[in-house]
Amino acid sequence: MPTPTGHVLLSPSSSHRWLICTPSAMLESSQPSTYSPYAEEGTEAHALAELKLSYMLEKISVKEYETRFEQFRLTSKFYNLEFNDFVNDYVNEVMTIVKEDYKGLNVNVYLEEYVKFEDIVPNGAGTSDVVIVGKDFIHIIDLKFGKGVPVSAIGNPQLRLYALGAIKTHVRECACTEAKMTIIQPRLHDISTDFVQIDALNDWAINYVKPRAELAIAGKGELVAGDHCKFCKMRGICKALADKQLSVAQAEFDDVVVENHMIEPAQMSPEVIARILDIAPKFIDWFKDVQSYATNAAINHGVQIPHYKIVEGRSTRIITDVNAVAETLRTAGFPESDYLKPTELLGITTLEKNIGKKLFNNLCEQYIVKPAGKLTLVPESDKREAIDVKAKILDGDEFYEVVETDDQ
Ligand code: SF4
Missing domain, CATH: 3.90.320 (Lambda Exonuclease; Chain A)
Structure with a gap:
């Protein structure tokens, strides 16, 4: 109606x-x-x-x-x-x-x-x-x-x-x-x-x-x-979208599981890793939409999501009166450098916002450089030019492996 x-x-x-x-x-x-x-x-x-x-x-x-x-x-x-x-x-x-x-x-x-x-x-x-x-x-x-x-x-x-x-x-x-x-x-x-x-x-x-x-x-x-679901208000709760995401996930991951079983060694092959990296972005946004819908429903409308509860998040301490703290530390004899931040230039993005991108670049272009970015793994379809990492390693430029571990 x-x-x-x-x-x-x-x-x-x-x-x-x-x-x-x-x-x-x-x-x-x-x-x-x-x-x-x-x-x-x-x-x-x-x-x-x-x-x-x-x-x-x-x-x-x-x-x-x-x-x-x-x-x-x-x-x-x-x-x-x-x-x-x-x-x-x-x-x-x-x-x-x-x-x-x-x-x-x-x-x-x-x-x-x-x-x-x-x-x-x-x-x-x-x-x-x-x-x-x-x-x-x-x-x-x-x-x-x-x-x-x-x-x-x-x-x-x-x-x-x-x-x-x-x-x-x-x-x-x-x-x-x-x-x-x-x-x-x-x-x-x-x-x-x-x-x-x-x-x-x-x-x-x-x-x-x-x-x-x-x-x-x-x-x-x-x-x-x-693709038209991207800004739909229903995307965090829509069953049709969930069915589509889950069935695509199932089909995609079934293939990956079969592919993985055909490999003898204990480690996934680069090909299988590539498949997982290909599949993941399709689901990450949708997962965030469902999470955001569930959080809003639970906090603002009292909806009980099974096995989940509402708790207070971690918070950080805040100073309620910055002037009083500065004055107290000054009176106690501490030098300013111990409790005040030095005056510093704003970041480039904020400077461009405040001064205007064109004017800022006209005035300060000679002082701005763009260092090489951190190496990143992206899909082949990305427009940026690929870097020949093997050649760099052979040249002894740098060792590029990124090791992330939580048992330090
Ligand atoms: S399928 Fe669901 S999320 Fe997508 S446009 Fe329709 S109602 Fe919105």
Whole structure:
């Protein structure tokens, strides 16, 4: 049954999930909402980007821009020069598209436009960061401020839904034949773009999205686990995801056990170790999700998890009045070096945040070096170049074995 909050149930940003696993939206709505500083940071980045683009596109005066920018700078929880640099990177990319890609063309640019696609998705609506409307095309641009997971525009349902809504909004000014969709992720220095013909977009909307949205709003359909589970609120308790993880684990580990039995010596072969290393990451994140769900359920809702109990964690002592302690030790005759930390330079990441990445690097580049990193074992697919460890050992450079033991 649809919930009273049906208007946000099928959000465009989670459409990549509810289009595949249709009951997920309704199930997620039964879970408590969680605070995410990343989401809040993203909201602030969007607000600053809109302000800057409004000025660059001459929608507001320089005076209004300066007043609002100063207000933002003073009140924002996340503003610092690095944050500002990344927002500028996004704004510059958008302006390059507007001024260079569409040079000589008559286009209108709309910011933070509320678009609706209710004929396809029940109560379907969302806010598109930038909508560029030409004579016969629509271009949707979306800012993703996160730096954890790259998000591609290729086949992205959120942007496709925005395109559908924008086409309806601008039907009088644009005889649209093609939609273009771009995602800009400044903190990953990533830009991707997709194109879709309007006929194909409408076909996708009517024959794929509409029937699945009807199932999703009713909480019906099949639970389907996959990569889209990553940010689902159900992932710590979802049985379908658990079944998938456990059956994959069983199949994978069965193979490893068989492989291992075929080996004579008492030690696992490098091949078997490689198999275990390959398999492990698939389960570590899921294990943490289940652990976090269980901890929250036990502590905040009194759920009894068999064989587990709640205890107080280890804590460290804290000083309640640092000034009083410093004064006491000073009066007792101890030198400052015994109880005060010396003033020291902040770390590079914090300096870049406070001073701005570009400015800091312009000023101090000659004093920064990047020493060789600690040797690490990674899968072959990793983009970094492999190191010829055997040659280094033969050259007598260093002995690379890492021995970890707890019986010292
Ligand atoms: S965790 Fe995955 S399978 Fe379970 S409800 Fe969420 S999206 Fe569906």
